[in-house]
Amino acid sequence: MSDDQFLSDLDPRRSRLLRTTLSGGGLAAAVFLATAVGLGMAGDRESMQALESTLPTIRFLCSAAIGAAATVLALMLTLLGLSQDFDSEIAPDYYRRIQHITTMCVVCLVGGVGLLIVLTIPLGETDALSAWYDVIYYVILVAASALGGVLVAITLTLRVAVNTLVSAVHPEASSSMIKDEEE
Numbered sequence: 685m686s687d688d689q690f691l692s693d694l695d696p697r698r699s700r701l702l703r704t705t706l707s708g709g710g711l712a713a714a715v716f717l718a719t720a721v722g723l724g725m726a727g728d729r730e731s732m733q734a735l736e737s738t739l740p741t742i743r744f745l746c747s748a749a750i751g752a753a754a755t756v757l758a759l760m761l762t763l764l765g766l767s768q769d770f771d772s773e774i775a776p777d778y779y780r781r782i783q784h785i786t787t788m789c790v791v792c793l794v795g796g797v798g799l800l801i802v803l804t805i806p807l808g809e810t811d812a813l814s815a816w817y818d819v820i821y822y823v824i825l826v827a828a829s830a831l832g833g834v835l836v837a838i839t840l841t842l843r844v845a846v847n848t849l850v851s852a853v854h855p856e857a858s859s860s861m862i863k864d865e866e867e
Contacts, residue, residue, distance in 0.1 A: 705844065709837025717829035732817045735824070742828045743803055749796035749831050753789040756838060760786050763849070778848065785841050792834045799827050 760782055767774055803824070 705837050705840040708840045709833040709835075711833075712836035713829045713833025716832045717826060735817060735821045738821075738824070738828075739803060742824060743800065745828055745831060746796040746800040746803070749792050749835055750800070752835060753793035753796065753838070756842065757786060757789045757793075760789070763845070766849075778845075781841065781845055781848075785838060785845060788834055788838045788841065792831065792838060795827070795831050795834065799824070799831060802827075 764782065767778070
């Protein structure tokens with residue numbers, strides 16, 4: 685199945701769930717960015733000082749995002765293995781949800797590595813960039829906020845996947861993970 689068909693093949697409840705998790709990640713990114721931008725700046729010198737003070741934290745965020753995304757990708761393989769051990773037939777939407785989580789993890793991992801590589805450029809070493817410090821600062825803030833938003837979206841989607849799995853193995857619960865007999 686192609687990724688383009690992913691959203692169109694979900695039933696309305698699961699599609700709403702996907703939109704909710706992505707909206708949660710987008711809202712988190714917007715809050716992160718609004719908080720950072722809300723601090724404001726006056727000129728190029730202040731932009732460079734703000735950039736230098738945020739770089740260690742953003743580097744840490746990138747490293748944490750890379751580690752988290754790689755860990756979740758490995759755990760998704762484990763989850764697939766566990767899912768194969770069920771006696772019941774598993775609904776296709778469950779596998780699509782796992783695909784969606786892995787896609788977000790790959791975006792997070794690539795974004796974290798890309799931002800980390802950009803942050804290795806010695807910005808303070810050249811005077812040619814001094815006029816661009818405020819632009820560079822805001823671009824890095826947007827990228828870091830987006831990375832944080834993707835991490836929140838991954839967490840929200842993982843929560844739903846884990847709850848679905850728990851419902852499937854709980855003796856008194858019903859789960860959307862198990863395919864109905866009439867499907």
